[in-house]
Amino acid sequence: MAEIDVENEEKMTFGLAAGALYVFFGILQALASTGLVDIPLVPGNAIGVLVLVVIGAVFLFGYRELKEGIPEGIAYIHVGIGLSLVFGIIYLLVMGADAISAYLIRSEDFEDWSIIDDVRPELYLALLSLIGLVKWRDEFSLKGITISGV
């Protein structure tokens, strides 16, 4: 097995932790989706389950490769962080839009809406990735990625 440097070891741990959390919440959400149980802050949504499990799997793939001593495994950790943030931002935007509906437009459908209704695993699990992003921000400089323009 190849030498693993400290940084990659951190990423390995991160991958395992994040992967396990995403999959865990994926399972919780699957339970919530059946409609049999009510889990606070985990609204039932079948496709949401897919999202959580796939992101979790990306992290776990990274963990496995790093563990096997393949340094390129960090690609999975990075892309996992990216995907997780993308979904975090999407649901933050959704929450903002719902807040506009509820408080500014006062739409009928949103009469009983409260911010808690829009809190979901994709949102709070993204905080974890935010930590990863800040910690390894230098590696996210997108070096080598150029800008495409008209």
Add this chain to the structure above:
Amino acid sequence: MGAKNHITVALAGNPNAGKTSLFNAITGSRQHVGNWPGVTVEKKVGKYTHKGIEIEVVDLPGTYSLTAYSIDEIVARDYIVEERPDVVVHIVDASNLERNLYLTTQLMELGTRVVIALNMVDIAEKRGDVIDIEKMAGFLEIPVVRTIANIGYGVTTLMDEVVKEAQKPEHHEHEIGYGKEIEKALVKLESIIKRDTHLVGIYPLRWIAVKLIEDDENIKERIEFSPVREEIEEFLAEIDTIDFEARMADKRYEAINAVLPQVLKKGEVGMTTSDMIDRVLTNKYLGIPIFLILMWGAFELTFTFATPFMDIIDLVFGHLSGWANENIEPAWLGSLIGDGIFGGVGFVLIFLPNIFILFLMLSFLEDSGYMARAAFIMDKLMYNLGLHGKSFIPLLMGFGCNIPAIMATRTIEDEKDRLITILVNPFISCGARLPVYLLLAGAFFGGQAATVIFFIYIFGIVVAVGSAKLFRSTILPGKPAPFIMELPPYRLPTLRTTVIHMWERGSMYLRKAGTIIFVFAIVIWSLSAFNGDGYIEETEKDIDEGELLVGDGAFEGKGRFTVLEDGEGTFTGTVLETVELKSGTYEKDRYYEGIELMEEEELHGDGTFEGECEFLSDEDGGRYIGEDFTVEESFAADIGHGFGPITSPLGFTWKMNTALVFGFVAKEVVVGSLGVLYGVGEDEDRVSDSMEDDKDFSPLVAFCLMLFTLLYLPCLATVPVIYKETGSVKWTGFSVGYGLVLAWLLAFVVYQVGSLMGY
């Protein structure tokens, strides 16, 4: 050759090298640019004046060589070979020199005047490559200019060189040595061809000879009627052309590789960021799931994020429509403006925010480079279904609009592959169909709307690939051709570019709303407001004595409640339960207006209430309005009823039939028509509310209507494109007929099974 003041310049090069970017930079136009090979499939002409010289610039599709296989390559080849532009600007991707220079060798042989635009030098240099352009120009004997097309760097210098090259008095052809044996054959061939004086005037002799050995279709056509044809064919039969052709390609690469090391010092070659990302996004197991969740993410945004903006537009048009109906005289004009224009067109405009977000996502997909990856990860799956990966790109483009998507099939070489891809493309749900889903899912599926719409989209893909499989195993048997596609490096689209792309497509939707949908809203309104006797007046049937008498009783209803005085109010709406009254009957599911309520009533949050009430006497202006009594008697109803026998097994009502008939023009018209038909003679501010009130409009019917809209017909603008691209009336007719039959069958099954299950 004297000084010219008018020259034509063709932009040629490998796919995705930046030709269109350069074209836009030179001419200031905004042709479509995207980060994947095969964006441009037609030639585009632009004008530009450089130092008093008029230059006609022609953007061409990408091609790897002058031996063309697919239609887009043929366009490029034909233009360069047949039209003979004064100068060819060869756009070379500096980060991929070796492969790009292959085309250079072919252009040199053809004897065209070439100027090389060494593009994407920013990428190459960032990577650490050093390219000596002086040496490059020297070896190739062609001027070389560094460019960065997407920011317009190097354009002026390039055009200087182009003009200089065009004015050069003479031009000598470059030759590549192919080795003794081949050279001998070439000389022999040349001596035969020379006797066809006609041919000699058009192309360089040696080039014709080379192409003949390469078994080039176009040149073979050219010699069809040549006096020396037989002699040529005899000679070609003697030599091993396949072996020769391969050796010639090797020789060209040899020539390139002799020059390359002296010109290019390669930088570090490690794993690039793009490679890193691709390790994950094109992973054997994760690729497709990641693609799916990204698509889902795009949907969440398209649907949920747009809601408040839709609501605002909806409210505005609701008020405008109500205002016009009440205040504009005569009544028919008020209804035309209120129900027809504000109701119909406004109803389509409600979905503008969604359309813009959808197009924003598609721009990102095209500009980032993920498009090519999507094709790559789907390849294996697609191959098993009888298509190849390249077909996935037109399918994805179909999410925007099927027309450019069908044109994009030109990059597919195999004729059958291409035909299948064209035929299944209309099943991919274009942007115009989105409003239909948004309207129906929003009204009938509440919180699950995004999931339902996502399902419809996925279902479109499933039907498309399923049909492909079906065609493969029946009418178009065969195997898909092998698939090779370059994966360009990822690029981060700028906000500006993405917004421009989004605007260009989104504004088309706006334009459509202002033209075709506007016209059809008026047509539908007219049909729904007139019958054989002329304009159908807003009949406010006075209550006849004996029909409904003054009295009191209790009932349950759903509708709007206006407070007249303390504790008293008027109810307008539908009665949910039939109730016997002392002096009359309220029938279930009928619409009543102006029922005076007796006491303070409890109004539930959902608009329903129960309570005692009193009929107004006719002196008090009481009105009884039967369900949609005006529209029911109109021409629109006649049209809709005419299709009744066909669509009633699907649960559709005449209003839906009429909307679907006119939806052939453009799918947005389905929404516009429903807007008009449910707006005319109805009192609800929001059309979606009156749809929910329609007892025949259940969630199951709404779902079937979505399915039917997804599949039933390509729109009016798509049909001629299908005809043009297939060149066959038969296949165009097939495409239309197949869609109709399939849509009916699937909606039938879903409706019948759903009904049985009690939905």
